Amino acid sequence: MNTKFETITLEQSGDFATLSVSREKSLNALNAQVHTELKECLTQLKENADNLRGLIFTGAGDKAFIAGADIVEMSSMTPEQAFNFAVLGQDVSLLFEELPFPVIACVNGFALGGGCEMAMSCDFIYATETALFGQPEVKLGLIPGFGGTQRLSKLIGRNNAKELIYTGRNVKVDEAKQLGLVVKVFATKEDMLEGATKTLGKISANSPLAVSTAKSVMNEGNDLTIAEGLKVEAKHFGEIFTSYDMKEGTSAFTEKRKANFKGE
Ligand code: CAA
Numbered sequence: 001m002n003t004k005f006e007t008i009t010l011e012q013s014g015d016f017a018t019l020s021v022s023r024e025k026s027l028n029a030l031n032a033q034v035h036t037e038l039k040e041c042l043t044q045l046k047e048n049a050d051n052l053r054g055l056i057f058t059g060a061g062d063k064a065f066i067a068g069a070d071i072v073e074m075s076s077m078t079p080e081q082a083f084n085f086a087v088l089g090q091d092v093s094l095l096f097e098e099l100p101f102p103v104i105a106c107v108n109g110f111a112l113g114g115g116c117e118m119a120m121s122c123d124f125i126y127a128t129e130t131a132l133f134g135q136p137e138v139k140l141g142l143i144p145g146f147g148g149t150q151r152l153s154k155l156i157g158r159n160n161a162k163e164l165i166y167t168g169r170n171v172k173v174d175e176a177k178q179l180g181l182v183v184k185v186f187a188t189k190e191d192m193l194e195g196a197t198k199t200l201g202k203i204s205a206n207s208p209l210a211v212s213t214a215k216s217v218m219n220e221g222n223d224l225t226i227a228e229g230l231k232v233e234a235k236h237f238g239e240i241f242t243s244y245d246m247k248e249g250t251s252a253f254t255e256k257r258k259a260n261f262k263g264e
Pocket of ligand 1: 025026027029030067068069070071072089110112113114115117136137140142143144145146148
């Protein structure tokens with residue numbers, strides 16, 4: 001696995017890895033290089049998924065998760081370059097969703113524009129008390145381009161999303177939690193990373209196959225009608241009965257012992 005990236009870092013510890021955007025001087029703003037490296041890194045993680053049970057996605061430093069797409073780089077883009085930039089960012093967001101293990105976004109400080117969008121493409125968001133969310137693109141004469149117009153509505157409801165995107169206002173962590181954007185709030189970044197690692201630990205005691213199947217079925221259902229989504233659920237519910245993990249999990253229950261899952 002190539003870990004020689006310039007704008008991101010990947011650290012693996014046991015079954016879990018932490019991926020950070022590390023452009024601290026620019027508050028981890030997302031330029032084309034960050035996206036290209038994230039795309040390469042996430043593709044490699046997807047291809048070598050057997051080695052991992054979970055990922056934490058965060059930003060370097062104490063001030064920002066990600067303060068958005070790089071405004072300096074965007075300011076001279078042609079419409080075609082801007083289109084390609086959006087597609088590249090969207091590819092990265094889809095890769096987070098396609099990873100067959102959970103991804104927790106750990107947000108401290110600014111999560112604006114593209115930062116809020118990248119956090120939303122993870123499975124769920126943990127945040128510190130300093131976290132600040134927002135989609136301020138209209139203040140720059142732009143619209144969100146890495147999935148914000150689509151994912152924000154699905155997460156917090158269309159009307160809440162429209163109010164936030166039209167005003168471009170910032171949302172403090174308490175409101176973000178109330179809206180359902182943030183799942184848990186921590187006092188410090190260290191507490192948050194420890195909390196996220198504990199959560200991944202709890203998840204990884206379960207069947208990895210069942211967790212990854214639940215993730216893909218829930219993500220697929222997000223774009224379907226309830227009737228179509230239920231069909232996808234029933235299909236995968238049936239298929240999982242062919243797995244070792246299902247036999248092991250149900251046997252362990254009846255034999256009153258701890259299950260020893262293999263992820264197959
Ligand atoms: N792009 C490029 N550089 C950025 C940046 C961004 N999104 N955000 C911050 N920076 C840079 C600043 O230019 C500054 O660089 P210099 O030291 O070289 O001047 C450095 O990071 C530190 O930032 P500030 O001095 O501005 O720090 P602050 O504490 O005073 O303010 C802030 C912090 C409120 C986040 C402010 O930097 C800010 O408003 N940033 C822009 C936020 C934004 O509008 N994000 C949305 C971008 S559009 C988008 O994301 C489109 C999309 O969906 C695809």
